[in-house]
Amino acid sequence: MRFYNVQKVLSDQFSVTNLQILNISKLFYKAMLQGLNDEFGSLKMLPSYMNKPTRQEKGEYLTIDFGGTNLRIEVMELLGNGAYKIGKSLSIPLDNRKSGSNFTSERSTATDLFGFIACQIRELAEPHKKYFLGHTFSFPTKQTGPNSATLLKWTKELKTSGVEGQDINVLLSEALKANGIHNVFPKVIINDTVGTLLTAAYKSPHANIGSICGTGHNTCYFEPSPPTSNTPMIINIESGNFNKLQFNKYDDLLDRKSEKPGEQRLEKMVGGKYLGELVRLIVLDFVDNGILLCKCNKKLQKEIITSCSITSKDVAEIQSDNTFQLEIINYFINSRFHYSDSLLEDRKILKITADLIIKRAAKLIASTYLGILDKIDPNLKSKQIISLDGSLYGNIPLFQKYIRKSLDDALGEKSGSVIVELIKDGSGVGAAIAAAMFKYL
Secondary structure (H helix, E strand, C coil): CHHHHHHHHHHHHHCCCHHHHHHHHHHHHHHHHHHHCCCCCCCCCEECCCCCCCCCCCEEEEEEEECCCEEEEEEEEEEECCEEEEEEEEEEECEECCCCEECCCCCCEHHHHHHHHHHHHHHHCCCCCCEEEEEEECCCEEEEECCEEEECCCCCCCCCECCCCCEHHHHHHHHHHHCCCCCEEEEEEECHHHHHHHHHHHHCCCEEEEEEECCCEEEEEEECCCCCCCCCEEEECCHHHCCCCCCCHHHHHHHHHCCCCCCCCCHHHHCHHHHHHHHHHHHHHHHHCCCCCCCCCHHHHHHHHHHCCCCHHHHHHHHCCCCCCCHHHHHHHHHHHCCCCCCHHHHHHHHHHHHHHHHHHHHHHHHHHHHHHHHHCCCCCCCEEEEEECHHHHHCHHHHHHHHHHHHHHHHHHHHHEEEEECCCHHHHHHHHHHHHCCCC
């Protein structure tokens, strides 16, 4: 009986009905229009200055994927019509405890960081060969052209001094010059969402939406008629900041404890960085109210749960446990909460919690895709491809299933016109495609 009561309480707080999905899609569509027309709203609708590729782009390019504390540099060969070949590559931690170097701390400067990147580029670039470079830089920037992006604020634990407020391509160009590298030419700077769409559009002209469903969340789309430009371009929606949503007490608690309360409200409901924290907050509340792990020392158990962390990978493993006695969840409770007396009912509660949180995330994301489809092709007269990258969509099969079902339910007989596909290597391939498109800029 305890399980069914808890299931009802959680369902009331985390379920998203088909009607709510349609309402959210309409609110998202309205917020898109507000952003495009520079009206006050939660969606920034930032120009990328990127059209879609012709799919005839070819040649060898250098790419940088800089989206966190790890840096990836690759030599990428574009072969045309969606084909590509990855050549030499380097994956380098910017905080390397073995070597004692840390380019992510406040003690490190812009000169240190970009000088280090330039030296890594030298490892891959053949000295007598000319390279055009595309840079995927997945941090908040103000972009004023395809090759000009100013860092507004570091995120993802980076604090390198002297970079905020600076043009990233200028810093990289100066570092290359200072290190005697004169055969590498930075041409463009994009974010990972745009890279995902460029990669998909390199394969098919029907790809018009690109999205990241991983640690964070963002979406871009191809806008044929931007109100502030005569040139069709990909628009970076910054959809994680959408806020016309219904929040429950756990959402509000997570938001208050976050680095930026009031911001990125959608992302805090769907991003991998936050799904595990939502589960932890629910577990803590249930233990405090005697609903979960009832035989425990409540004070001690609360201290343990307060100090532990739950990842999106944990949430996925809990959700996917189909063993008869939910042994995987039992092991999780044992190892993470140091509690060895869990009942099957405790494990069922944890499983339904994980499932509801993942299902809600998928439905909310699907709602935003419906809003974008209403903007670009409201009657679905053409085939539309939504291209996705990121750990949530790539590694959680039920997350994929829930997104697909939400779209099918909303679109009905027209759902066959919308294809959702996983895109691999979007950041690297997209950067190469962008460099090819602007190599003569």
